[in-house]
Amino acid sequence: MMVFTKYLEDFLMKCSTIGRNSATGRLAIGVGHESYESSHLQPSQWYGEVRELCGLANRPCTFPCTNNLSPSEAAEALNDHIASICQQLPPLDTTRLPAYLPARLIAPTVSQFQVLQKLEKTRVKRGTIPLDLPMHLIKEFAMELATPLTSIINASLQQSKCPSQWKTVFVTAIGKTQSPSSFGELRPIAITPLPSLLCESFATDWAYQDLAPSVDRRHFGNMRSSSTTHCLVSFLDFVLTHLDKRKSSVTSIFIDFKKAFDLVDHITVISKAAASMGIRECLFP
Template identity: 30%
Template structure:
């Protein structure tokens, strides 16, 4: 991407600005008298008209600094910017007011956008304020998206021929850093900005959120995250991390201050986070503060964002499939060649053949961008509902894959433990490799699976098996028997979709979630067949007191049997002592080596 301004006429000099009432500065407004909300804003400009041609740029340089006040550094900043070559300058804690004109700070080389502190609302005459200065070689304007004006933040759009960079800046004063509602309002404004952008546009947000208790650590996948083991999450800190996660924005600044903390944060689209390099400024524009190093951010815009356009996201609509013709087409195929293949190759052939038939007999569905009954009012209500839900839950939502990697972190069973556990395990109950399924047994198993039009990782929903059972049972029988004879489970069927489902307790604790997996239909059917064989073989070894996971028995049968035992004991004048136990995350604590050893025996 190259942000480029074609030959155009722009206003580059601003000589006077007089604000009667405080409003966020927009010094790049044309000379006019504007009214709004009963308050008047007068901006007087002296335009210098010129024809500027901007060559195509493949990268942009941002400068960011918490300047801790510009009132005493006006001349220093002016001199520094005359020799600097930054495309965009972002400053926080500017301490500016209506008496200071932006042309005093940057001359005519930058279009300046300001949001000075409202002394009336904050009851403070000094401090705060944010500023974004964009080189006049670039075309820019203040974002028209709705943002909360009670917060010291602003966004500016920098336009290119094909793309837009939304550049934002925010300053949260220390007194308000623990205000989760304020953070949520800021996130809501950032959401409005993101929603106004196209998938090919960029969103870059600089800010001093005054969250020193968030410790940003590099992950194995080479991105920064707020380390739960080292950070102390306040409600506002969690709201910030949650909000940026929901926006799919990554924090990319790893430059630490004198206290070994990162106070100034830079968030950017996750898709292009690797294209943005942050470093400490070698020659800061102004004297730096030990807690806020000056930063230089280089954004490589030659990278193309890969995204899925939902208008072209075509999916099969199995609700409208012609299953009669599909069943006939499956039956007409010669599946005997599956016998000559390796099990993985056989499953691959089976899946690809069905996919080709789906293209012929299953219509495509194009998801709508918006429901036909949707309107602006309903979308606004949905936005308010989502904001209320965030305020109510106040919970973390960062779930990376590595969170679930520690589920099976218990020490593995040693050889002595395994030998002790094998003492009660019978030997050679069944040799599964010599067992073969018939086509009729596969059809019977198909009747047991639930009908669904939602496909798993293999792209084959269970409704295809249910309504085409007569024909599809043949290739499946060949695959199942080949898998048993080769003692190998198909690699493709090991894939699954995993969803974390909250059980109970603190939603910020990953231990309160259970992983639910969506399997391939073929693997689920195979599980039913093998499960029936194993159960029939080991049924005589199972205790009659076992009611869980036993066909024909349940909690109800357990309770009925226990109640009968208690009533009989009471009638006989005997005493009943009962002990209830519950193993926390029982399935997660099963030792895999011990389980495999028992199965092998």
């Protein structure tokens, strides 16, 4: 059944590609003694109905861990759970960081044209928070919004301070399983305000320029023009190359750290980034 389903999906994708420009379509599929007919449907609807027929359609996720809580109580409990993860580490103590002041280089500035380019490249369907303007308005009035945003971003970089409104994060919980039994089985998806995202993207670009020359080329995570596919290809090449050798074997160990990014000590990261990775000092607090 799994093999049939895979071939069916491949066939359907080809049908969708061929019939993408067609206004209507007709598809009849028989499984066992049951037949299923779909007429006058768009290709995307074909795909959805066949997935439903094969039992592959996405089912609504239920949250048994919040059944006995009201919506507000569930949101508060989830917020406390997410906050408790980060609270396991002490807050950032700038007195423990290396002395950077006076910095040898002043913080870079951004131009109105650069901000305008970022706004124009922002996806209309990007997730927003209630504090943001609708994305259609942002795209339509990007030229007018670029001027004040440029001033605010440059002031934030020069003063090494982040506006309090930019620190507001709206979190959506996505289940790692079909029916999460605890908050630990929920994956928090955080959305930050658009101005904060723009400022962060500039800082990321500058840090990447400083960091890229010292990164191992076999590092694939969070690197541009790289993905998990490259990692898998590199790993398989390593395994197969050594297995081709006589009297050779390969032992692999995969490690998955629980809440790895949430439990990173910021003091350690900043100290290492400045000391050994060459990121410019003006990008640190």
